[in-house]
Amino acid sequence: MRFLFVHGTGVRRARHDVLFGRIRDRLSARFPQATVSSCYWGDRFGAELSAGAVSVPDMRRTRGAGEGIPAAAPPDVVAAEWLLLLTDPLCEVRVLAEAGWETTGGFTLPGVRSAGSEVLDLLAKLPPEPEETDELGALLRDTGLFGGFSGALEAVARSHEAARAGTNATEDGFARELATALARAVVADALSAAGPEADCTGDERDRLVELVVTRIGGDARMPGGRAAGVLGRLALRVTTQPVLNVWRGSITTGSSPFIGDILRYQARGEALRELLRARIAEEPGPTVVIGHSLGGIALVDLLALSAARGEPTPDVRLLVTVGSQAPFLHEMGALTGLAPGESLPGDFPRWLNIFDRQDILAFLAEPVFPGDSRVTDHEVSSGQPFIPCHSAYFKLDAVYDRIALAVAETG
Template identity: 65%
Template sequence: MLHDTDLARHYPPALETTLASDEANRAAVQALDEPAARELAVAVARALMAGALARAGADAECTGAERDRMVEVITARLGGDARMPGGRAAALLGKLALRVTTQPALNLWRGPITGGATPFLGDILRYQARGQALRDHLHRAITADDGPTVLIGHSLGGVALVDLLAQSAACGAPVRGPLLLVTVGSQAPFLHELGALAGLDPDDSLPDGFPRWLNVYDRQDMLAFLAEPVFPGDARVTDHEVSSRQPFPLCHSAYWKTGGVYDGIARAVAEIE
């Protein structure tokens, strides 16, 4: 499971940090009977996963269910029961979890935050300045087949697809083939509200010829925005909420391991067939 979620290389240093921590040692000293020892196992497992996820950052491909399962496995191997609520050990190791996740960001605020945001912001800014080449490429790829076609775009990919489809339809030449657009974790609705979509003027509605639009979002994902409120009354637009049970930014990369995404797409495809 560690390899499947890209956490394998982050687990050993998280283990070393947890076991060497003052919090873990104090909790171990207080685990004087079997219930306390089982409680300690749960708390250690949770602290380990918190540390590994914090080290992995956005590179982790881990759903909430996978995280919980790994906590259960680690707890069982330590002789505990992951269903236990915790207690004194959890309180002590909770301080460790905060220290290995939140405090480094506070201590090194500017560097990590700026560095972490730069790839995404850079992509957005580059697309805003030179997006026509990408839209032209997408148009060629989509129309290379007679269709019908379902288009799926994640994050900036969804923005480019909305731009292309809106721009083409507004010019009276809708892109041939697409019956359904699926955006996942998309900023397109927000950019439209800002007047920053190349394919749609501020306050404009979606033009005739724009296909049905399924907009998938996770409310924990700060880079995902609702489309229905931005295009009120447009029956073509549907928001579909899913939950990976992961915090941001992990949730922005966790859509493809979340079953609700595929369920929503399957229903939308069935409705147009």
């Protein structure tokens, strides 16, 4: 048996190699006798902005949650809070800076520094590039946040909001709450800087916060605190639009062509499908094809067109799509391989569709093909908001566990 992985939109060589290395290791651990290969297409068929993105309004990345946020309630409160933090990493620190704390009657003697100022000193002393032997450094590298960590550290430590909140935090309990807010701000800023290149689950994000908190005098067991409670209610009103506005430039540039790859495939997808056909035919034997995002669209198109033409690919026993837009495109009548409203051809293989409901690029397949027992949806959760959740699937054991079950069911 063999597995063939097809990457998704916006992925280029360096990112592909990291992603595929992880997938190969995880699948090989579960299927030691199987071969695991990939079909890299980013350089050859990916989109590029030939005029340097001059068509994109306001290429400068902005900060701030903005005004006129429409009401909407994401089902995951934690993801909603982090969506707000990604848009404005200092929002919790700002609450503490402006609101302060109600003291218990104590005061700071002249010449004696506040407990919060000690926290800021420890934050400023954190190494901007932790060693790989350090858990913090290793985790930053593994999540793709290492490159943005030093800038995030400096931006938070030198911010006016942090200085003011530090002065106001006169007691140890206040300082511990401040440490949590500062750590969340640093991690959020690093995540925002990484953009679509972030490779971080919610558990990894929370562990990064814990590591920073404990090093600046906080309590890793303390939740977000009062600031998180105040802003959590606001976060429930935040839609994806503010964060998309913040990342609009990075999403549409040549380095992160999320939208461009999809549009180019829709216009000129035949060449990519032929490449996939050739890669599937390279080795005989039962094959499981795994497509992430746009890779899943191309695989659905290929398998549906081949079956409709009477030229099915019999070696493909299982199709796995992860964070895929194929069902949505078919529902709109925009899927190349199937006419609007058309059912899957008889020779189409079993289809496992894995999605995270926080991923706005992931869609359900079962309701689009009602009554087709070959189609199965399976939900997972990385604990991240969009955009990081779209890249976090292949770090989740639940993804590989469900693939293993589908392989067993397929026989």
